[in-house]
Amino acid sequence: MARRKKIYEGKAKTLYEGPEPGTLVQYFKDDATAFNAEKRDVIEGKGVLNNRLSEYFMTGLQQIGVPTHFLKRINMREQLIRAVEIIPLEVIVRNYAAGSMAKRLGMEEGTPLPRPMVEFSYKNDDLGDPLVPEEYIISFGWASQQDLDDMVALALRVNDFLSGVMYAVGIKLVDFKIEIGRLYEGDFQRLIVADEISPDSCRLWDLETNERLDKDVFRRDLGNLADAYTEVARRLGVMPTNSAPLGKPTLIN
Ligand code: UDP
Numbered sequence: 001m002a003r004r005k006k007i008y009e010g011k012a013k014t015l016y017e018g019p020e021p022g023t024l025v026q027y028f029k030d031d032a033t034a035f036n037a038e039k040r041d042v043i044e045g046k047g048v049l050n051n052r053l054s055e056y057f058m059t060g061l062q063q064i065g066v067p068t069h070f071l072k073r074i075n076m077r078e079q080l081i082r083a084v085e086i087i088p089l090e091v092i093v094r095n096y097a098a099g100s101m102a103k104r105l106g107m108e109e110g111t112p113l114p115r116p117m118v119e120f121s122y123k124n125d126d127l128g129d130p131l132v133p134e135e136y137i138i139s140f141g142w143a144s145q146q147d148l149d150d151m152v153a154l155a156l157r158v159n160d161f162l163s164g165v166m167y168a169v170g171i172k173l174v175d176f177k178i179e180i181g182r183l184y185e186g187d188f189q190r191l192i193v194a195d196e197i198s199p200d201s202c203r204l205w206d207l208e209t210n211e212r213l214d215k216d217v218f219r220r221d222l223g224n225l226a227d228a229y230t231e232v233a234r235r236l237g238v239m240p241t242n243s244a245p246l247g248k249p250t251l252i253n
Contacts, residue, residue: 011037012050012200024083025074028054028196034219036128041218048076049229050198055079056238057197060165066157067192069181084181084194087143090121090129091151093159094175098203099216100131101175110174110210116159118152123179150191151180158193166204169235171213174203199229 005017007024011033016025028047033040051073058070071080094117097107101119120137121129137143143151155178163173179195195201199214206213213232218225233239 012047013196018080018083022083023071024081025078026081026196027078029077032200032215032218032225034215036125039219043218043225045226046200046229049226049233050196050200051077051079052238053198053229053233053236054196056236057162057165058193061158061161061193061197064157064161066154066161067183067190069183069192069194081194082181082183082192084183084192086123086179086181086194087147087151087191088123089132089137089142089151089180090123090177091155091180092119092121092175092177093117093155094119095159095163096172096174098174110205116156118155120151147191154178154180154191154193158197162197162202165236167207170207171232171235172205172207172210174205176202199232204232 004025007015007017009015012029012031014027014029016027018024028051030042030044030047031040032043032046055070055073058068061068062070069081069084071082073079094101094113096109096113097105097111098109101107102109102111120132120134122132122136122142123129134148137148138145158178159173159176162176166173176197178193178197178201180191181194183190183192202214203216204213205211212220212222213228215225217223217228230239
C-alpha cells in the first residue's frame with residue numbers, strides 16, 4: 001500500500017493528506033514539549049486522550065453552531081479534519097490571570113479578570129510566539145480588521161461553551177489557546193476553529209482544590225501528566241474506546 005503523504009509535522013501532531021481533496025488526517029503524538037521545546041518528553045497515552053478530548057469539544061462546539069475543522073474520528077490517534085489556511089496567530093482567552101500574563105503583570109495566578117480577555121500571539125517558534133497588538137496584525141497583513149472582529153467573537157463563544165462544560169464537571173477554565181483557519185467556499189471565506197482543543201492548550205484547575213489538570217503538570221513537574229488528562233476525560237465521560245490508554249481498565253463513569 002502506498003505510504004500516505006505527510007503534509008506537516010508539529011510538536012504534538014502530524015498532518016497527513018486526507019482521503020478526499022480538502023481533507024487532512026490529524027495524528028496525535030505522545031510527545032510533550034514546553035518552553036518552546038526546551039523541555040520535552042514522551043507521555044504514553046497523551047495522544048489518545050487528546051484525540052478524544054479534542055473530538056469531544058469540537059463536536060460540542062459544532063452542535064451549538066460554532067464551526068470547526070473536525071469531521072470524524074478515524075481511530076485512537078487520528079481524526080479527519082477539513083484542510084484550512086491557518087491564520088498565523090495563537091488566539092488566547094483568559095478568565096483568570098495565569099502563566100505569561102501573571103508573570104508579565106506581577107499578578108497572583110488565579111486572580112479573576114474583570115472580563116474574559118482575548119490576546120494574540122504571532123505563531124513563530126524562532127521568536128517564541130510573541131504577544132502582538134492588533135495594529136501589528138493588521139499592518140503586517142496577517143488578518144484584516146473584519147477577521148479580527150470575527151476571531152474575537154469566535155474565541156468568546158468557545159470560551160463560554162468550554163467554561164460551561166468544564167464548570168459542570170468541577171473544573172475552572174483559567175485560559176486557553178485556539179488556532180483559527182480560513183475555509184474558502186467559492187468566493188467567500190469563513191473562519192473556523194482548527195488545530196486542537198485539549199488540556200495541552202487549556203489551563204484547567206479543579207474548582208475546589210485548584211489542582212492543575214493541564215499541561216502545567218508537565219511544565220512545572222507537578223505529577224503525572226497522563227493521570228491529569230485521564231481525570232479530565234473521566235469527569236467528562238470521555239474515555240478512549242477499544243482499549244485503555246495506560247493499561248488501566250476503560251470505565252465510563
Ligand atoms: N498556550 C498554548 N500554546 C502556546 C502558548 C500558550 O496552547 O504556544 C496556551 C497555554 O496552555 C495556556 C494559554 O495558552 O492555556 C495561555 O498561555 P500563556 O500565554 O500564559 O503562556 P505560557 O504560560 O503557557 O507560556
